[in-house]
Amino acid sequence: MTENEQLLRLVRDKAHNDHPWGRTSLPAPVDPATVARAEATLGFRLPPLLTELYVRIGDGGFGPEYGLLPLLDSSPSEESSSVAEYLTRRGWKGDDADWLWPEAVLPISHWGCGMFACVDCLAPQAPVLLFEPNTDDAEHAWYRDAPSLDAWLRTWIDGTGWYEETNEGMDLTPWESFHTRTPERPTS
Template identity: 80%
Template sequence: MTANEQLLSQVRAKARNDHPWGRTSLPAPVDRETLSRAEATLGFPLPQLLADLYARIGDGGFGPEYGLLPLLDSSPSEESSAVAEYVGRRGWSRDDPDWLWPEGVLPISHWGCGMYACVDCRTPRSPVLLYEPNADDPEHAWYVDAPGLEDWLRAWLDGTGWYEETNEGMDLTPWDAFRTRAQGTSTP
């Protein structure tokens, strides 16, 4: 079993038993057509691990705190989907140039108070970023939550994420690429 297969198996096992915010079951996985529609709307491909989470485990509803957002279609009881959040925030950025949303950075999980965990889909390792809009300015609203999506999932599985009560006071590193990416240029 490859490392990714093992990770997916561990996430699947925890997702079946851990339902954030009173959900009673895990949503069904998305089909290939839904993944294709999401990528077409976004204008970029999802990292393979993220696509596998949605296609092989469930359409959101699992993961740290509130869990992953649905990928493309949300139910009336859910606030939004990952794709809708990205599209809306990119549009909103045009109206407020001081708070530009970085190209290729997909919100995947809501933390409350406007905060989101986001995957940088344009960087090979798919770092997970924390968007904290309660900062004084956009330069101080972006942090590196985990160097890769795999690391972020392992922190959830192991209970070592910054959001765990036992880890209060953990400092996150600011995301230095914010300004470059918000202007629409890609990371090498």
């Protein structure tokens, strides 16, 4: 069994036994056509592991804290989908011009209080970033949560993520690529 297959098995097992925030069941997986529609809407490809999570495990509803967002279509009980969150944030204008969203950084999980776990879909390892907007400075709202989606999932499985009660106070490294990945700010 490959390392990727082993990870997917661990995620599937935990997803079926650990339902975030009172969910009673895991949403059904999406089909490859839904992934293709999502990628066409976004204008970039999803990292292979993220695709496998949605196609083989479920359409969100598992993972740390609130769990992964649905990929493309959210139900009335869901806050939003990953695709909808990305499109909304990439479209911010006006007074929020300082909070421009980086290209191909897909929100995959909501932490509450405006915070999101996001995957950098342009980087080969698909690092997971934390967007923490509860600051006055947009440049200091982005952190590297994990060097890869694989590592992020393993911290969830192992209970070693920064969000675990036993790990409070862990420092995250700022994401240096913020400036190169956001669109130019409009000049007044």
